[in-house]
Amino acid sequence: MNAPPVNAKLGKLRPLLVLSAGFGGLILFILAAAIGTMFLLDRVRGDETRIRQAFLGRLRTLEQIRSEIYLSGTDMRDFLLSPGASGGATQRADIMAIQKQTQAALDQYARTLEPEEQDTFLALRSEVDAWWQVLQTAFQWTPSERNRLRYTFFYEQLVPRRTTMLQIADRIAEINERGLNRAEERLSASAESLRWSLIVTFGIALLGGVVLAVATIALTRRLEREVERRLKETTEARSDLQDLSARLVRAQEEERRTLARELHDEVGQSLSAIMMEAGNAEAAVNGVDLRRRVSSIGSIAENTLNVVRDLALLLRPSMLDDFGLVPALNWHAREMTKRTGLNVRITADPASGDLPDEHKTCIYRLVQEALNNAARHASARNLQVTVRNQTDRVMFSVQDDGSGFDKASVRGLGLLGMEERVRRLGGTFRIDSQLGRGTAISAELPLPEMAGTEDYAANSHTAG
Numbered sequence: 001m002n003a004p005p006v007n008a009k010l011g012k013l014r015p016l017l018v019l020s021a022g023f024g025g026l027i028l029f030i031l032a033a034a035i036g037t038m039f040l041l042d043r044v045r046g047d048e049t050r051i052r053q054a055f056l057g058r059l060r061t062l063e064q065i066r067s068e069i070y071l072s073g074t075d076m077r078d079f080l081l082s083p084g085a086s087g088g089a090t091q092r093a094d095i096m097a098i099q100k101q102t103q104a105a106l107d108q109y110a111r112t113l114e115p116e117e118q119d120t121f122l123a124l125r126s127e128v129d130a131w132w133q134v135l136q137t138a139f140q141w142t143p144s145e146r147n148r149l150r151y152t153f154f155y156e157q158l159v160p161r162r163t164t165m166l167q168i169a170d171r172i173a174e175i176n177e178r179g180l181n182r183a184e185e186r187l188s189a190s191a192e193s194l195r196w197s198l199i200v201t202f203g204i205a206l207l208g209g210v211v212l213a214v215a216t217i218a219l220t221r222r223l224e225r226e227v228e229r230r231l232k233e234t235t236e237a238r239s240d241l242q243d244l245s246a247r248l249v250r251a252q253e254e255e256r257r258t259l260a261r262e263l264h265d266e267v268g269q270s271l272s273a274i275m276m277e278a279g280n281a282e283a284a285v286n287g288v289d290l291r292r293r294v295s296s297i298g299s300i301a302e303n304t305l306n307v308v309r310d311l312a313l314l315l316r317p318s319m320l321d322d323f324g325l326v327p328a329l330n331w332h333a334r335e336m337t338k339r340t341g342l343n344v345r346i347t348a349d350p351a352s353g354d355l356p357d358e359h360k361t362c363i364y365r366l367v368q369e370a371l372n373n374a375a376r377h378a379s380a381r382n383l384q385v386t387v388r389n390q391t392d393r394v395m396f397s398v399q400d401d402g403s404g405f406d407k408a409s410v411r412g413l414g415l416l417g418m419e420e421r422v423r424r425l426g427g428t429f430r431i432d433s434q435l436g437r438g439t440a441i442s443a444e445l446p447l448p449e450m451a452g453t454e455d456y457a458a459n460s461h462t463a464g
Helices: 006-080 088-112 117-140 143-284 288-315 318-322 325-340 350-354 357-378 413-424 450-463
Strands: 343-348 382-389 391-402 427-434 437-447
Touching: 006 088, 006 117, 006 143, 088 117, 117 427, 143 288, 318 357, 325 343, 325 357, 325 382, 357 382, 357 391, 357 413, 357 437, 413 427, 413 437
Parallel strands: 343 382
Antiparallel strands: 382 391, 391 437, 427 437
16 A cells, blocks of 8 residues: 655644644744733732832931921920920930931931932031030030020021921922822823733734734635545535446346346256257157156256256346336245245235336345345245335335344344335335344435436346
């Protein structure tokens, strides 16, 4: 058996490879785009969280500086109003602690500065340092100096400087808010980039899907056309095989008919002549031994004539052509009863003799095959053959009481030939058999119109 060509194998594999590569590439692209989008989305969310936390942290630090300036001013006021040399020690300690906290807050804020905040923050830090120096000057006063200078110091030094620092802190807060706005703009740009990335991804996926859909439709249409072509070729080949089978069956029947006639007419007549001559010779001779030999020749010729007649009838019973279907079935049933002992009953409509030649041949051959199978394999004792005519069809069946068989496991050439004969004439064939319950073989053949039947029968007899 020859191996299929390499080009044929590649032709079968190419559509599968194209579709697999196309769909696989599209799925990988969508998967990569989804992963990239998830990373970009996580980055945008992380940037948003980081910017918000940084803004809130800077805002808290700035509020801490403000509150500590306020608190240090309040403590300084209490210090200035405290009596005696030891008065205000508590406020002084609190102010020193606040100074350390404020310095720590300023250092923390300095680590998160934006470039545009540098100048404003340095001005604030300079004012804060000057604030603490002014407070240190007040700590050096004597009680009398404190009583004499406290009002002037408070309203001319502390209040203006505190106001200046708070104004600078407000400007830093404004700069911080502008920084937050810029960060939000960057986030908006990232979100816009994400949106366009999603649009591009969707567009590419949609375009790839459309291309794959078009390619799949084109490939499917090509495969459909190929399947239709192959189906047409198969149908034509099947039709040709059926036509060939019909021709072979016709040729077989014609050959059987010719052979049966030759056996009957030529060989049969020759043997009859031999028998007659042997009889004449037996009557003419006087010797007992010679007469006995001539009689033996006549017996042999007679036996040979019977064998030839039986063979001719089995090949193609002349009564099927000369007298019709029903007499041929009755003769075959009698012969089967003689040879096998089967009880065969024939029930047929009288109109069955008017069937077309192919229908008569088909029914006779199916009944013949069914009776032979029942005698050889079924161990049957009784068989019922029924032939019924209707206006447009003829139905026949063969029922036996034999052992039956399993239809799923037994399918011989005889049954296949019976089914093929029925299908060739456009009929239906059915077998109903169960182990131990006998077998029923039935078929139904459609009848052609009368004109067509008469023409066909005339053609068949002319060909014979």
